[in-house]
Every structure is written in C-alpha cells, then in structure tokens.
Amino acid sequence: MDVNNLIKTWKDIYSSTNINEDWRYNFFKLIESSSKLAEIDQKNNCIFVTVNATFEKHIINDNFYSFLADSTKRKLGENYKLKIITEQEYEEIKEIEEKQEKIEIEIKSDSLNKRFTFDTFIVSDKNVLLYKAAMAIALSNDSSNLNWNPFFLHGKSGLGKTHILHSIGNEIKKNFPEKRIKYAEAKDFGDIVMRAFESDDINKNIQNIFNEYAKYDCLLIDDVQFIQSRKKTKEVFFNIFNFFINNNKQIVVTSDQDPKELKDFEERFITRFKGGLTVRIYPPDQKTTEEILKLKIRKNEKLDINKFTNESIKWIANNFGENVRFLEGALNRLILYVINSKNDEKINVNFISEVFEDLDIEEKSSFDSIINLVAKKYGINQKDILSKSRKKDIIIARNIAIFLTREILHYSLNDIGRKFNKDHSTIMYAINKIDKNLNENEEFKEVIDDLKLKL
Template identity: 40%
Template sequence: MSNDYQEIWNKIKQFLQYDEAVDPMIFNNYVKNAYISDINNNHCLIIVDSIFAKEILNKNLKTKIEDILEKINHNKIEVNFIEPSDSKKEKQQKSKENKTDSTINNFFFENFIKGESNNEAYQAALAITIEPGKYWNPLFIYGNSGLGKTHLLHAIENEIIRKNKNKKKTIYLSSEEFGRIVPEILHQNSSNDIEKFKNSFNDYDVLLVDDIQFLANRSKTNEIFFHIFNNFVNKQKQIVITSDKSPDELYGFEERNISRFQSGLSVGIDSPDFETALTILKEKIKSLNYDPTIFTEETLHFIARNFNSDVRKLEGSLNRLIFYSILYLKPNQLMTIEDVMKAFKTNTNLSKEKLTAKKIKKIVAEYYNIPIKILNSSTRVKAITNARHIAMYLIKELLNESFVNIGNEFGGKDHTTVINAYNKIKKNIEQNYEFKKTIEGLRKECTKVTI
C-alpha cells in the first residue's frame, strides 16, 4: 500500500472507529485487516482477507466508506472489496509479520479476571494456544450472555498470533453474520459461489465461532457450516465455539452435529462468584481512572452481591454509581450505602434487609420444601441432611461465621460436623455441574437483597 493510500485508509478507519453506528465486532475483525490497493478513475479497491469479510463489508459498510471517501477526496468514489491474489496474500502476510503489534483488539488472557466461576474455561482456552488443533478440538465454551465467552475467544486469537508470529492464521466468525450471508449466497443459486465461499476458509488454521445458537434450525446454512467444521477437524486445525447453552441443551441441530460439538472438550462459565465480582469492580474502577477511595468496601460488596448475574450488569451498576457521584456528591465525598440506595431508587428488587443465618436457612428450607425447624433436628433422612449441609455451607461462605457458631445455629451441632458438611458440599460443587448451578442459584437468592 502506498503512503498516500495508507494515510487515506487510516482516516477512514478513524471515522469508522468512532462512529457509534459501526459494530465494533465488524471493525475489529474485518476493517482492521483490510487495506486500500488502488484508487483510480473514481474507483477504490479494498483488499480483504476472505470472501466472508467481503460479504460483511459489502453489506454493512460499503456506503459509509464511500461517503467518507467523498469527504476526503471531494468527489464520488465507488468502493469494491476484493480478495487478494496469492501473490498479494504473501505480501500481506509478510507485511503483518513485520508489525510489532498484530493483535486485533484489547481482549487478552492478562486482562481476563479469573475466579471459580470461569477458571475451567480460562485454563482450557489458554491450553489450546500452545499447540492449536492437537488437543480438545473443538473446544466448546458455553454460558449465559455477558460472562466473558467472547473475551476468551479473542484472547485465544491474540495469544495464537503472538506465539506464532502470525504464522498461524485465525478467523473470527460471528454466527449471526454467517447466518445472514450464507442464505444470500444460496439465493444466488450458484454452485461456484458456494464452493468459493467454503474454500475461502482453507487458508486459516484456527476457526473461532461466536454464538453458535444463532445457526439453530437452519438446515442449509448448517450444511455449509459443518462442511467447513469437518474440514478443520480433519486437517487438525483448531476450532473454538461459544454458545449460550451446553451441547446437550442445544436445539435445532441434527444429532450427528451435536455429537461433533461434544467430541472435543466442553467447559461452562457461570455468573461471577462474590470474590470475582469484587475483583472485576475494582479493576473496572482502575481502568476508568476513577478515584477508588470514594467507594467504601461496604458499597462495593453491595454491588458485587446484588448485580453479579453477569459482567455487563456488574459494570452497568458501577457506571450508575459513578454517574450518581458526579451529579450529587462533592469532590472526594465518600459514597455511603444510603447514596447507593438513592442511586438505585427505581430498582424495586433492592432492600435494606440484612442477611442472617436465619434468612439463609429459610431460603434453603423453602427451596427444598421442608420446615425450617427440621434443619435443626438430628434426622438422617438424606434429603434433609443434604439441605442442612447446604445451609451450613452457605452460612460459612456468605457470612464467614465460625464453624462453632454455625453449629450453634443448628441446635448445638459439633463444629467438626459443620466442617465435614462444608467440605462435602464444596467437593460436590467441584464434581457435579448441576449441583453447582443449584448452589449458585441459592447463593443469588440469599444475596440479591443484601447490604
């Protein structure tokens, strides 16, 4: 690319990056990797790295880029996106190899906050970057929206690029975009275009697929996707897939395709536990360059307990508090719990009720549909014993009471009984994913109104 073209392209990227109407995913994954090859006779050729990128940019940004070019050059210019020839691909690759920073976004393993809720997914994601395609292929990461799946996907991409000095080519695939583009190609009814599209993925070593659930109930689109999928697996090229559901819970896919998802390693991400949520809040405050001393520990604990269903909600609640402090608090004034309650006055789920051992026992008893007083009894009926142990575990985790005090809460049970109950529940959480989800649900119920 000539210096003039480079300068023009940099200006275009600057316009696009700060345009709120431009999807950051499209910018990071398809605009950043493109470049201007030629501008001549009111035509601009922009080189993109795949037919998939070509389709996405044609559909989403062609008109916008043409408008920007008109502003820069003061005349109308038509934009065409093309795939590079083999020789140009080679030049492009060499150009990339000479860059000191070839990562495409700010998602790294280093700034992913680890905790009990996401440690398995983090460790698996990091492990596959050592030798992509050799182990755990495909890697399937699942969990609700806003828990960090996309962060891990891009962290994998950046780590592979860093470790392999751009010798391994990665491609990020938004299932939503894939689901829009493939029907358009199929509608053209050209077998040549379909084959060209499928073959465009052959140059890549790592396929990163976000939100696979968007391809549910699309038989023709799935057929093309699984052709690409099988090609990668057969050639020992790494695939990483994210979804809001585990493979077992996915619907709208053929059984044989579900079994392909299950053939590698599946790992889940849960809502952040209290400690992880607290760390996320502190890191977010630091990243915003906001004075952390205005937030008392009590305030941060409140947010970590009440808004930890996902990371976005956690960050959104913090933004609400910062906004409130700017509007209503004096410089350096501490934010109290009273201020927090005022900031969230429209949220009817919040209450000043303190969490106690009695409240935890009540929630557990109601969940298992047993009288609360039975938890204090010495009965060894399995269902009641299990509920009692869970209540003991939650009291220790949420209130940090001593084992002796917890024993007293249950009719004078010996502290060693409480220790054994706590360890038993903790071990079960580590070994049984469904049980772990049950405990997380009870934990949320206990803490959602807690100050």
C-alpha cells in the same frame, strides 16, 4: 479516473473508429447523445459504457460494437473488453460487486478484540478447568497434540464466553504470529452466507466464502445457536467445520446451550460438536464478581477504587453480578452519577442505593429465603435455626445462616444479632467459624458455594 478524463477517453475511442462514411453522422449523433463511459475497470480489464435505454443498447451492439471494440483495444490495450449496457444494468452490477466486496472484507478481517485477554479474565474456582483448557489450546502449535478439537464452550449469556474466545485468539497471535485467526459471530456468518445466496453467482460466492475461511489456522465461532434454524447457513458452516477438523486446524465454538440441547441441529452436528472437549462456563461466585467489579473500576479513569467501601462493592456485586453485562450496565450508570455529583466522599451503600433507587431492584435473596434454604439443606425446621437449641446440626445450620446473611444481604452485625436474637460476640464467633472452615475444608466450601448460587 475523474469524470473529465472518462469523457475524454470515450471521445478518443469513438472518434477513432473505422466506421463507414455513410454511417458516421448517425453514429456520432447516437453515441454523443446517449452514451457515456461509466468506468474503466483496470482489475478486470474491462470498460463499461452506459446508455439511457435498452433500445439504444441494442442499436449500438448490433451495428457498431465491433468498431468500438477494435478502437478500445487500440487505445487501451488488447486485453480490454468493452461492455455496453444500460445505466440500470450498471447500477445492478455495482451493487453486486459491493455485496461481494463486503463479504470479502468481513471474512478477511480477524475481528479480534484486543481488550479481551487471559490476563483480564478473572477465574472463579468453578471455571479453573475452562481457563486451563483454553490457555492450553492457545499455547499449542498443533491441535492434534491435544485432541480437543473442537473446543465447545457453553453457558448462559454474559458469563465470559466471548471474552474467552478473544483471549484464545489474541494469545495464539502473540505466541504464533504467523498463524491466521478468525473470530466470527455465528449470526454475522449467517448474514454473509445469505448475501451469497442472494447474489447472481451463488456457487461462486459460496465457494469464495469456503476458500476464504479455509485460509485460517484457527476459527472462533461465537453463539452458534443463532444459526441452528438456518438450513443453508448450517450446510456451509458444516463444510467449513469439517475442513478444520480434518486438517487439524483448531475450531472453538460457543453456545448458550449444551450441544445435546441444540434441538435444531441435526445429529451429525451434535456428534461433531461433542467430538472434542465440551466445557461449561459457570456464573462467578460472590468473591469473583467483586474482583471483576474492582478490576473494572480500576480500569475506569472516572472512578477511584479507594472511594468505594467494601459494603458498596458487595452491594453492587450482589444486585448486578448475575452476569458481566449487568455489572457493566450498573457501572455506566454509577459513572454518570459520580460525574454529576458534588459528593467527594466515600462511595458507600447509601450513595449506591440512591443511584439505583428508581430501578426498583428486587433483592435477589431475603432473610427468610436464606433460613428456608439452609433448613432444607440440613433437614431441620426453620424455627430450629432461630431457636436456642444447642444440637450440633442445628448449630452448624445456624452458623451458616448467620454467615450467609452477612455475606449475601450485608446486614450489620447488630442487625444480624437482632434477627437471630444473639449478641454481637456470638454473631462474630459464628462468622469466623464458617470462615475458618471454608479455608480448611474443600467439601464444606463447595456446600457454601452451592447455597450462594441458589440464593
């Protein structure tokens, strides 16, 4: 209702009061000079009339309230209540209502990001179990059938935990449209709880939070470690958590730590967290990082995957592949340079190096670190790897070192030959030998992957 209608409505109300003739002059003088109709709350059948000062509120409430209340009911209906308060009190009421409304809006929104799906999650060999478990949960109509409740996913930041959470939610919505899904960052959940504890009616608002969350069929909580030092938030979360478990409603939780490492969570939390399925998400290997990078390049209209050389892809993946966020940051910088560059040729290592030259990137691995790591792995001297020895174990170690120098540092065959004092054909033979073993021997592949991770 606009201001003019509010003024007219209030005038109609106070003008039609059955007030004693002796009081009418003072009554109208007081009402017209100090009061106004601030709001007609049709949801709660209440009208708010504000006055400038507390003493005016007391005068009206003590002497004229019953007359105004009767007139309000005649004009608006029997269910309407009249509240006469100061402007400051009205502002405080509205502030509380806004907080409550914000709480309800945040809880009622599913907050799912439709960009994150299982189709866009590239799976490395070490994350196959994680992927299959997440997919099974998303395809199950009843969490009790799997007995993987809660599903606790942990790993370092930027490895794809949030992607998996949204993928689970989006897949459930696709297969079971009637189900209600809720994604929430633990920190945001904590902020909602904090606002409830700061409100005038704490018990009511905490109960509202519980009731709203209880309506969902699946709860996805991201980065639970952020609430481990917030005592009140943990208590509210524990009640919601238990409700989901006890009612066979799926709950998925992520953390940057294994449950047993969450020191500020009481034992009852740790027991609950470990009561379902706990899975670690591993960093992507070099090959997977390259595939992730290629996918992101293909999806970006400002970049042409056909202009990237294999070496440039390997260079970016090697230097920024520690986690997906670093990779995305590198791509954003590259896009800026590509847009402003007149170079329409291939995006090679030289171009990439110029793009990132001011970042002072420290090469994660060096030739010496590769030789040192391989020598330790096989219990031989570093000098043996660079020698002409034909002992079987030294040849194996040397071939692996050659392969890793090519794979990790992207040296040319000639450069590798100079490092190992070998000719071009010998270097090619060593690399092909390792490639063949990788395809035929799973245990050997695990050894190489482990060495790559350490580099």
